[in-house]
Amino acid sequence: MNNLVLGIIGALVTGMLIGTQSSIGSRVGEVIGPIPTGIVMNMFGGMLAGLLFILLRLNQGSHAWRIPGKEIWLLIIAGALGIMIITGVSFSLQRTGVTAGIAALILGQLLVSTMVDTTGWGGAEPIPLSGQRILGLLVMGIAVYLLLPRQ
Numbered sequence: 001m002n003n004l005v006l007g008i009i010g011a012l013v014t015g016m017l018i019g020t021q022s023s024i025g026s027r028v029g030e031v032i033g034p035i036p037t038g039i040v041m042n043m044f045g046g047m048l049a050g051l052l053f054i055l056l057r058l059n060q061g062s063h064a065w066r067i068p069g070k071e072i073w074l075l076i077i078a079g080a081l082g083i084m085i086i087t088g089v090s091f092s093l094q095r096t097g098v099t100a101g102i103a104a105l106i107l108g109q110l111l112v113s114t115m116v117d118t119t120g121w122g123g124a125e126p127i128p129l130s131g132q133r134i135l136g137l138l139v140m141g142i143a144v145y146l147l148l149p150r151q
Helices: 003-032 034-060 069-096 098-119 131-147
Strands: none
Touching (some): 098 131
16 A cells, blocks of 8 residues: 555544544533633543653653754644644534534645645645645535535
8 A cells, every 4th residue: 555545544534533532522512611621631631642651752762752942842832732622623513513613624724734735834845736726625615614504
């Protein structure tokens, strides 16, 4: 299997995990609210990550876990974004439904990812913004609109 196929399979599985986590977060958010949901879900995820960190560091040694100063700040920012993401998912899906909410989340990801790809900010060779890519974003926007619940 080539890298592209593996990447697609990995993305599909990850998308399914995101859909599952989002549904759980939305359900819990209805009971305790979106902000506590975001904080507590990340707290438990952090505890699990901490345990995995300790186990992997013991197994692989500290040399495999050296993180340069600039990258540690990026990881801190990404961790803070994770709290905002889970809070936003819990808040949004309660109001839009899971399908429309996930579609809107994906559209948001596509918009940012297109900017990252176009500029090369993600570290890969820049991918030019083409009419085909713009059309794909417009089709996704239409999909979000069509998936919105009608009252």
